[in-house]
Amino acid sequence: MVSRRHPPYPYRSSDIAFEKPDLMNTDAPVLFSIQDVCKDYPDGNVRALDHVSFNIHDGEYVAIMGPSGSGKSTLLSILGTLDRPTSGAISFEGKAIDSSTDLDALRSKSIGFVFQSFYLLPTLTALENIQVPMFGRGMTGAERIEKAKLLIEAVGMSERSKHLPKQLSVGQRQRIAIARSLANDPRLLLADEPTGNLDTVTANGILELFANLHDELKMTLVTVTHSEEVAGAAQRVLRMRDGKIESDSAQVAGV
Numbered sequence: 407m408v409s410r411r412h413p414p415y416p417y418r419s420s421d422i423a424f425e426k427p428d429l430m431n432t433d434a435p436v437l438f439s440i441q442d443v444c445k446d447y448p449d450g451n452v453r454a455l456d457h458v459s460f461n462i463h464d465g466e467y468v469a470i471m472g473p474s475g476s477g478k479s480t481l482l483s484i485l486g487t488l489d490r491p492t493s494g495a496i497s498f499e500g501k502a503i504d505s506s507t508d509l510d511a512l513r514s515k516s517i518g519f520v521f522q523s524f525y526l527l528p529t530l531t532a533l534e535n536i537q538v539p540m541f542g543r544g545m546t547g548a549e550r551i552e553k554a555k556l557l558i559e560a561v562g563m564s565e566r567s568k569h570l571p572k573q574l575s576v577g578q579r580q581r582i583a584i585a586r587s588l589a590n591d592p593r594l595l596l597a598d599e600p601t602g603n604l605d606t607v608t609a610n611g612i613l614e615l616f617a618n619l620h621d622e623l624k625m626t627l628v629t630v631t632h633s634e635e636v637a638g639a640a641q642r643v644l645r646m647r648d649g650k651i652e653s654d655s656a657q658v659a660g661v
């Protein structure tokens with residue numbers, strides 16, 4: 407079994423039916439709550455987030471958009487608990503995240519990250535890279551390999567298991583990075599410009615993969631993007647401006 411929570415990974419990315427998910431389901435439990443959050447960077451005398459409040463519900467697919475400097479990356483860092491707000495309250499699964507929270511444990515157990523730069527380890531094969539987050543979690547080598555094989559299958563990359571990152575295309579590397587981000591069955595997957603470096607065809611493949619993670623595995627996805635196409639695949643779009651949420655709207659994905 408890959409996880410107690412998720413079903414196995416029975417699909418290949420090439421099999422994905424790109425269906426439109428339901429609109430934002432606000433009946434689902436709140437996964438991440440942000441209440442009246444401000445983030446100041448005293449160095450630059452900048453207020454990057456200015457009294458931001460919203461909830462992310464379990465299973466939502468959210469895109470965060472906005473002009474350069476509007477606070478998107480800062481918000482993503484706070485959602486990923488990589489940075490702390492200057493004021494305001496945040497909670498995950500109903501539990502406050504504060505100075506007593508073990509952030510490393512929360513991140514490694516519950517949050518997956520997909521960045522524009524993939525940071526794959528160059529001397530490890532694709533399959534080995536996927537296993538990296540599994541170390542130190544009490545799994546045997548055989549269990550790690552079994553799970554990594556399911557994940558690499560899930561992103562449609564089984565035939566490239568033994569390839570090194572330099573032997574993969576940019577899009578293929580991104581797929582491996584996504585498989586790696588799923589290694590510990592995160593509740594929340596955060597992506598920063600996940601298709602930023604990719605050509606249109608490859609980017610569409612990543613969007614299909616995300617749609618499948620959302621539809622099949624009920625994963626909660628939050629992606630920062632400048633791309634209307636990427637945002638169009640999400641159920642909900644938060645638009646930021648000058649550190650504030652300018653609009654928060656549900657949409658029919660893929661339209």
Ligand SMILES: Nc1ncnc2c1ncn2[C@@H]1O[C@H](COP(=O)(O)OP(=O)(O)OP(=O)(O)O)[C@@H](O)[C@H]1O
Nearest residue numbers: 447449450452454473474475476477478479480481
């Ligand atoms: N470490 C920092 N120190 C000082 N100011 C910062 C720091 N990080 C970000 N800022 C400022 O905070 C504001 C929000 O930055 P942020 O990176 O969140 O914006 P963004 O919407 O992600 O922009 P982009 O689309 O260009 O990546 C900007 O004015 C930026 O200059």
